Amino acid sequence: MMRVAHPKKKPRNGELTSDELARNARVSSDRVLVENFFGRNHAQHTFKWGESPFDSFARMCFALTNFYTDINSLRADDGWFYRSVMGQYASMAERSRLASIQRRYRRRRDARLPADQNVQTRLSFSPSLSSANS
Numbered sequence: 001m002m003r004v005a006h007p008k009k010k011p012r013n014g015e016l017t018s019d020e021l022a023r024n025a026r027v028s029s030d031r032v033l034v035e036n037f038f039g040r041n042h043a044q045h046t047f048k049w050g051e052s053p054f055d056s057f058a059r060m061c062f063a064l065t066n067f068y069t070d071i072n073s074l075r076a077d078d079g080w081f082y083r084s085v086m087g088q089y090a091s092m093a094e095r096s097r098l099a100s101i102q103r104r105y106r107r108r109r110d111a112r113l114p115a116d117q118n119v120q121t122r123l124s125f126s127p128s129l130s131s132a133n134s
Helices: 018-045 053-071 077-125 127-133
Strands: none
Touching: 053 077
16 A cells, blocks of 8 residues: 655645645655655665666766765755764774784784794703703
């Protein structure tokens, strides 16, 4: 089942009542939100072209437009959307930060291991030398 809300038209040689005008304002406000959603959905999910030099430029333009639209909500009611997007960006940044820390740790550990093994071999006593001294 699908519902559709249309604004009421002004009758010929007549005027709309204040209730009808208020209802039309609510309907048009809802329609703006729906149109904004469809515009965002179209821009974020359906852009496909063949691979070409223009493709990377167009993708960058769409990505920047989507990023700007995500940060600067079109309506005050989009606050929840803004907070969820900012949360996603924060979690992406946190994952990137943790991955960077992990890479740095592994790189330093790998550089340290050969040096530690050299120190251990120099400090270890061979059984032949220790038994010869006794």
